[in-house]
Amino acid sequence: LVLLPRVSELPGFHGAEAAAAARREELERYRCLEAFRMAPPHPLAQACTRLVCSVSALLHSGALPCQCDPQGSRSSECQAQGGQCECKPHVLGRRCDRCTPGSYGFGPLGCSPCACSPEGSVSQLCDAVSGQCRCQPGAVGRQCDQCQPGHWGFPACRPCQCNGHAEECDPRTGSCLRCRDHTAGRHCERCQDGYYGDPVLGSGQQCRPCPCPGYPGTRHYHGSACHADEETHHIVCLCAPGYAGE
Known part of the structure; x- marks a missing residue:
């Protein structure tokens, strides 16, 4: 106006x-x-x-000073007509003293774009100081471009499937991270080497150390893996080189 x-x-x-x-x-x-x-x-x-x-x-009883903001302007000079200072990137105002809408972090380098994720944010505007975008439900991160902890596959975030043996998974692949209880695999669905059992959620079993004949980590452990025979349920060891027996 x-x-x-x-x-x-x-x-x-x-x-x-x-x-x-x-x-x-x-x-x-x-x-x-x-x-x-x-x-x-x-x-x-x-x-x-x-x-x-x-x-x-x-x-004004004479010319007015430019008063260009030292952080937001490229120099202390301004246009003779109107007094507009030359602003740094994503900075506006006659004195170049504030960020443009959709940018944040006013400082010596100008302002930075909000770059809010179009899939995960409510709008392309962000907090003028921190740059935090307003996220839609289920999205997190400054740019609202990540799934919440325990989920993966942004923007179609879904829960990690780790059979109760890990809380987090790779945000891109869904592979479980830091499987507990001696489990291993993409979904912590099997026992790690040296242990046997069925760690799949709902089986009621745990991963237990292979008795070959000692347990993993002891001097008397001479196996590399083991499994339970489906018929007899006896533990069958996979022996280390130079050893034999069940």
Whole structure:
């Protein structure tokens, strides 16, 4: 919104003096005020620039300081007409003193784009200081581009399937991380080497150390793996080189 004053009431244009009448005639001839009604504003003719700057100097008893923000502007100089400073990336304002909408972190390098995830965020705007985007339910992270802990596959986040032996999985592949209870596998669905059992959720079994004949980690353990025979349920050891027996 631009408020345009009555030309006849402006200093230097007021009254019946010949100089004031000449300024009014020049303002009309070059259609100076029309330029302010256009969107975006068109460059002013040189005569208009001279007249506008003269009015500004009369209104303010001289020229005004640029006051460019040292962090947001590229220099301390500004445009003679309007006083617009030259802003750094993603910075706006006449003095270059704030971030543009959709950016954050006003500082010596300008501002950074919010870059909110279109799938995980409510809008492309973020907190002006931290850059935190407003996330939709189920999304987390500064840019709302990640699944909540215990989920994977953004933006179609789904729970990790780890059979109760891990809380987190790889956010891209869904492979379980840090399987507990001597389990291993993508879903912690099998026992690690040196242990036997059925760790799948709902089986009611645990992974137990192979008795070959000692247990893993002891000097008397001479196997590499074992399993329970399906018929006899006896433990069958896979012996280390140089050893034999069940």
